[in-house]
Amino acid sequence: MAVSDGELVQMFEHVLKLSRVDETQSVAVLKSHYSNVRTVKAAMEAAQRLKAKVYIVELPSFNATTAMGNDMTAFCGDTALTGNLAAQRALEAADLIVDTMMLLHSPEQEQILKTGTRILLAVEPPEVLARMLPTAEDKVRVAASAKLLEKARTMSVRSKAGSDFHAQLGQYPAVQEYGFADEPGHWDHWPSGFLFSWPNEETAQGTLVLDVGDILLPFKTYSREQITLEIEKGFITKIHGGFEAEYLREYMAYFKDPEVYGISHIGWGLQPRAQWTAMGLYDKNDGMCMDARAFYGNFLFSTGPNTEVGGKRKTPCHMDIALRNCDVYLDDLAVVSAGNVVAPEASLVR
């Protein structure tokens, strides 16, 4: 299957309109050598059709010598923008940045957002962008659950596989991802549809058991056996199980940085068009597999950096791990039960 260039422009026009782009707006398209040229071109054309002032910021190739793999989340922190203040100012001058390069998890992204500039990340292939083209309802659904997350003081996760995890909330903001960037300083990712925050420092505690079929990113693997993570005072202290636990242990140890074991964002998937099965249908280099992060009713947690909300952990290793069949509680309120979204405010809009 393939999306035509014309359709791709139309999709961008739709998403830029949702992102409040019009003739009063300036749009910067951020690209590097690996950006999808069709995506860059479609973003430019759509912005022009909406009569916005549009320009490209192109940055040179960047390589971290310790990085392994081609996934865009396999190395976090430093990017081609690091230390390039002139380019950063050019991006801050825009009302909206379409990021086809990936600034996520860099301190520069947070600095740009603080100026009020909005950022929309778009790095998945056109066919994935099409399948999860955002709608206004996506925002309504995520925002409804965000109201619950914003007032919650704890998040707890339990599962039949053995997870029993607890974290206090409130130190860091609740972050909504619904697929378009419509408010000043808002970062979003097309495609997406989930909600998360970060545990208060040193409060994440307990056990998370990855069951058969749970997803590890950036490995892009479905777990074939259980992996148990023991967590104390915000950090993973033990990883045990069989081969897959050993692989995860070795991978994280490779970075030689105690910060990689910190629990980073925690939340749950709210995108009905994202599929748990999708990852099995794509090659590893096809994209970053947002289906796995956003599928409806997952519990998504991660490890490593928290610089995108002003935290101090700038570390290159970031695991996103999506668990199925969990119960997720905000204080005493169940928002996900055995992998089904049950918070009434959220399940209204599906």
Ligand code: FE2
């Ligand atoms: Fe993540």
